[in-house]
Amino acid sequence: MVILELQYLFEVGRLTVAAEAIISTLQRAGSVHICDLPFDDVARAALQETWTRDPFDRIIVAQARLRGAVLITKDRLIREHYERAAWARSRSVYAVTADLAGSVAGNRRPVGNDRRRFGRS
Numbered sequence: 001m002v003i004l005e006l007q008y009l010f011e012v013g014r015l016t017v018a019a020e021a022i023i024s025t026l027q028r029a030g031s032v033h034i035c036d037l038p039f040d041d042v043a044r045a046a047l048q049e050t051w052t053r054d055p056f057d058r059i060i061v062a063q064a065r066l067r068g069a070v071l072i073t074k075d076r077l078i079r080e081h082y083e084r085a086a087w088a089r090s091r092s093v094y095a096v097t098a099d100l101a102g103s104v105a106g107n108r109r110p111v112g113n114d115r116r117r118f119g120r121s
Contacts, residue, residue, distance in 0.1 A: 001042070001063060003034075005056045035063055042066065051081045061085075 006019035015022075026032035035042075045062035052058055057075065061082045064071040071078065071085045079085040 001056060001059045005060065008056075035067065037063060037066055049081070052077060 003019045003023055006015060006022055009015040010018050023032060023034075027034075042059055042063045045066050046055075046058040049058040049061050049065075057078055060073075061071065061078060063069075064082065064084065069084065071082055072087065073079065073085050074087050075085075079087065
């Protein structure tokens, strides 16, 4: 589900790198693994995440909760409702995306990102 939300954020201009590029870069680094939980189990667990109406957030948090995994997110609401959610405040999602873009492009230094913030915090 994270892949789908990352792609959505890319399509609406909130990320500068497509989901597949981000995920493949993180997988090569050994930082991310695609969850193999049955979607039905995740969807049923998401029914318990009643603190939000956002289906992406419900499913992503339910999946992390089922795994007992750390969830890296800037979303304040998720961090308030999932005890294993974390965010490095010193770096924006745009800085992280730019670093990934540099990695994907094979550049040694990060690609710049001139986008203005217009997302929620």
